[in-house]
Amino acid sequence: MNNRWKRFCDNELAMTILSMSVVVVFWELLVYFFKIPQWLLPSPKAIISEMYRSAAYLWEHSLVTLGEIILGFALAFGGGLLLGIIIAFSPVLEKTLYKLLVATQAIPKVAIAPILVVWLGLGQLSKIALVFLLCFFPIMVGTVSGLQSTNRELLELADVMGANWFQSFLKIRFPAALPYLFNGLRVSVSLAVIGAIISEFVNADRGLGYSLLIATSQLKGPLTFSVVTILALLGIGLFSIVAWLEKLVCPWAKSTETESHPDN
Amino acid sequence: MPALLSLEGVEKTYWLAPNQTIAALGKIDLEVQDREFIAIVGPSGCGKTTMLKLISGILKPSKGRITIQGIPFKNSHRQLLGMVFQQPALLPWRTVLNNVLLPCEIKGQDLRKARALAKELLGLVGLKKFINRNPRELSYGMQQRVSICRALISDPKILLMDEPFAALDAITRFELTRLLLEIWSMKKNTVLFVTHNIQEAVFLADRVVVMTSRPGRIASIIDVPLPRPRKEEHLYEQSFSNCAKTIHQLLGLNAL
Numbered sequence: 001m002n003n004r005w006k007r008f009c010d011n012e013l014a015m016t017i018l019s020m021s022v023v024v025v026f027w028e029l030l031v032y033f034f035k036i037p038q039w040l041l042p043s044p045k046a047i048i049s050e051m052y053r054s055a056a057y058l059w060e061h062s063l064v065t066l067g068e069i070i071l072g073f074a075l076a077f078g079g080g081l082l083l084g085i086i087i088a089f090s091p092v093l094e095k096t097l098y099k100l101l102v103a104t105q106a107i108p109k110v111a112i113a114p115i116l117v118v119w120l121g122l123g124q125l126s127k128i129a130l131v132f133l134l135c136f137f138p139i140m141v142g143t144v145s146g147l148q149s150t151n152r153e154l155l156e157l158a159d160v161m162g163a164n165w166f167q168s169f170l171k172i173r174f175p176a177a178l179p180y181l182f183n184g185l186r187v188s189v190s191l192a193v194i195g196a197i198i199s200e201f202v203n204a205d206r207g208l209g210y211s212l213l214i215a216t217s218q219l220k221g222p223l224t225f226s227v228v229t230i231l232a233l234l235g236i237g238l239f240s241i242v243a244w245l246e247k248l249v250c251p252w253a254k255s256t257e258t259e260s261h262p263d264n
Numbered sequence: 265m266p267a268l269l270s271l272e273g274v275e276k277t278y279w280l281a282p283n284q285t286i287a288a289l290g291k292i293d294l295e296v297q298d299r300e301f302i303a304i305v306g307p308s309g310c311g312k313t314t315m316l317k318l319i320s321g322i323l324k325p326s327k328g329r330i331t332i333q334g335i336p337f338k339n340s341h342r343q344l345l346g347m348v349f350q351q352p353a354l355l356p357w358r359t360v361l362n363n364v365l366l367p368c369e370i371k372g373q374d375l376r377k378a379r380a381l382a383k384e385l386l387g388l389v390g391l392k393k394f395i396n397r398n399p400r401e402l403s404y405g406m407q408q409r410v411s412i413c414r415a416l417i418s419d420p421k422i423l424l425m426d427e428p429f430a431a432l433d434a435i436t437r438f439e440l441t442r443l444l445l446e447i448w449s450m451k452k453n454t455v456l457f458v459t460h461n462i463q464e465a466v467f468l469a470d471r472v473v474v475m476t477s478r479p480g481r482i483a484s485i486i487d488v489p490l491p492r493p494r495k496e497e498h499l500y501e502q503s504f505s506n507c508a509k510t511i512h513q514l515l516g517l518n519a520l
Contacts, residue, residue, distance in 0.1 A: 153353040160320045160424075162342035163370045171366065175357050252356035252400060 039219040047229060050222035057211070062230055065208040068124055068196045069238070072131025076188060080136045081181070084143025098144065101137070109133050109195075113202045122203055131195040135188035142184025146177025179253035182246040189242045193235045208234075266334035267295040268454055269319065269422060274328035275479075276314050288314045290479030292328070296422075301448060301455045303469035305462055305511060311480025312458040316424045319456065320345055332422070343371070346420030346453075350427045352407035354399040354414075360386065361395040364413045371418065378417060385413040389443060405436035412444070416451065423453045427460065441468060445494055462515075466507050467494055474514045483514050 008014055024044045030036070031043040038046060051058060087093050113130050120126040150173050158168035200209025208227050215223040246253065276289040289311040296302055304312050317323040319330060321337055332341050346367075354363045361382055368378040386395050389409040391402075399407055408428060415423055429437045441464060448455060459465050465472045472486045489503045498504050 151353065153349050153351055154355070156317070156320075156322050157347065157349070157353055158370070159322050160342060160345055160347045161367045161370045162339060167370050171370065172355065175355070178357075250357060252398065 037221075039221040042222040042225050046222045047225045051226045051229070054223060054226065058226060058230060061206060061208050061211045061227075062234070064124070064206045065196050065200065066234065068127040068199075068207065069131055069192045069234075072128040072195065073135050073189060073192045075128070076132045076135030076139055076192075077185070079132070080139030080184070080188075081143050084140040085147065087140070088144045088147035094144075101140070105137060110198050113199045116199065117203045122205070127196055127199040127204070127207070130199040131192050134191040134195040138184040138187040138191070139181070140184070142180045142182070143177060146180025147173055149180070150176045175250070178250040179246075182242070182250065182253070185242050186239065186246075189238045190235060193231065193238065197231065266331070268298045268300075268333060269296040269456075270294065270331050270334075271315075271319070272329050272331070274315075274318060274325045274330060276311070276318060276323065277326045287479035289318070290481050292480070292482060294473065294482065294485075296454060296456065298421075299452045299454055301457070301468060301470045302473060303457045303459060303465035303471075304473045304475060305459055305465045305515070306475030306480070307477050307515065308460065309480075310475040310477035312460075312475060313426055314480065316347075316426050316456065316458055319422075320347055320424055343418070344421040346415030346418060346423045348408075348411055348415045348423070348425045348428045350430050352399070352404070352411040354407055354410055356398065356400055358399075359396050360391065360399060360402070360410050363399060363410055364417050366414060367418045373418070382413065382417055385416055386410070388447060389413060405432050405440060408432065408440065409443070412440075412447075416447070416453075419451070420453060423455045425455065425457045427458050429464070430460070437464075444468070449493055462508050462511050463499070466490075466504060466511070467499065472507075472511060474511050476515070486510055486514075 028043050028045060031041060042050070087098050109130065112133065113126075116126040116129050120129055154172050154176065155168065158172050163171070196207070197209040197212070200207040201213060204210040208231055212224060212227045212231075215227060271292050271294045274289065274292045275287070277285045277287050279285055292315065304315065306312050314323065318325050321339075321342060330337050332344060335341075354360075355366065358366070361379070364382040364386065365375065365378055368375060368382075383392070383395060386392060389412065391406060391409055391413075394402060394406065399410065402410070412428070415425075429440050432440065444455075445468065455468075457465070457468055466488055469488055472488060474483045474486060475481065476483045486507060488507055490498050490501070490507075
């Protein structure tokens with residue numbers, strides 16, 4: 001019995017589900033006993049039934065926001081990776097462009113959201129642009145620092161083996177940089193959701209950010225919380241995909257601390 | 265017939281600042297014959313590693329010239345070289361077998377043939393069961409064995425080893441020393457083995473190059489009078505300790 005209990009405690013998934021269930025039950029009871037009005041704090045049951053009722057509406061707006069997130073993120077990934085590679089191998093660009101880009105990070109990018117609407121119009125382009133701006137920097141920095149911190153001995157080894165620049169990039173530098181790149185991707189994907197919502201707050205006629213604003217202005221508690229729930233799930237889902245990809249692409253990265261040989 | 269490898273008046277100076285240089289290696293003359301086992305001993309900072317890097321082409325000499333089979337260094341010489349570092353320097357994203365195959369991939373050799381040779385080499389160093397493992401699952405000593413296989417896969421004429429056993433514990437170290445001798449007796453590569461361990465140098469080498477520091481110079485080259493194959497008993501022979509003692513004195517360690 002004791003042993004089984006211990007094994008249950010060690011199961012991460014089981015513990016997560018358990019602790020979340022406790023919160024949901026506590027929340028449900030809180031709303032029930034204190035008779036909290038729905039517009040202030042709906043019960044989990046009310047949120048779930050609202051999600052069911054407005055499924056079509058929520059689905060439509062989720063797709064809009066998800067589209068903005070994925071497009072912005074994909075562009076940032078391509079651009080950040082490419083520019084990161086160029087900067088990592090160009091001392092001149094590193095001293096000029098890279099320093100400049102780092103300096104621009106002092107600007108709170110959320111503050112640019114209204115400007116982007118002025119520049120790019122009310123459509124989805126301004127939303128994609130903000131997602132791109134938020135995601136671009138961590139990906140680029142990850143790429144640059146990853147490519148620049150290759151183990152010196154590995155590079156000398158490539159040199160002794162007579163590897164040309166392209167071979168040593170492909171077989172040594174780039175794979176070695178992957179864990180750094182994924183660090184950037186994990187930060188970016190969380191920022192992507194924030195970026196899409198913020199710019200929909202600023203000006204939009206569709207998307208989850210838009211529907212969140214409408215729902216709160218009309219004091220539709222269950223709908224508001226439905227949107228927030230979807231956003232949370234979206235964030236967790238996207239993050240999990242990146243984490244899963246990381247495990248798939250560079251399984252060696254995390255195992256440094258946990259699985260190293262006892263002799264080391 | 266020219267020597268396999270020869271260093272003539274080789275010097276290496278590093279630039280610290282525009283007007284400040286440091287002489288890492290001052291005027292080295294050395295001739296290495298085919299199938300010789302050379303150990304290079306010296307205090308840290310005597311330019312042992314610099315010398316290996318010059319031979320391997322990682323660094324260019326500031327003065328003098330390095331020739332292999334009478335020909336000054338050129339890129340195709342890299343085909344003749346294999347290198348083992350102090351760290352195993354394995355790629356964690358490749359399996360043990362694929363790490364060993366890396367030089368063949370880079371040189372564009374026939375991988376099918378290479379794979380068979382890699383398996384044979386890994387079997388020779390006792391890692392047959394581990395060929396599909398990740399390097400991180402192996403102990404440090406095992407990783408170093410893999411890196412020796414990686415250096416041997418292209419059957420190099422000259423094997424450069426930069427303190428390969430320095431980070432190992434004494435027992436693993438001796439095991440690998442013996443293993444290296446065993447492999448060498450089969451393959452008969454020329455070996456340049458950098459170490460700061462006098463006993464190790466004498467036990468392994470035909471000749472021991474003794475270096476002094478700042479700037480690095482060759483103090484003397486000592487012939488080791490022990491017969492081959494080397495056995496543990498040799499460690500306790502008079503000629504062994506005499507040889508070690510000479511090196512000891514050359515390094516100026518008795519002055520302390």
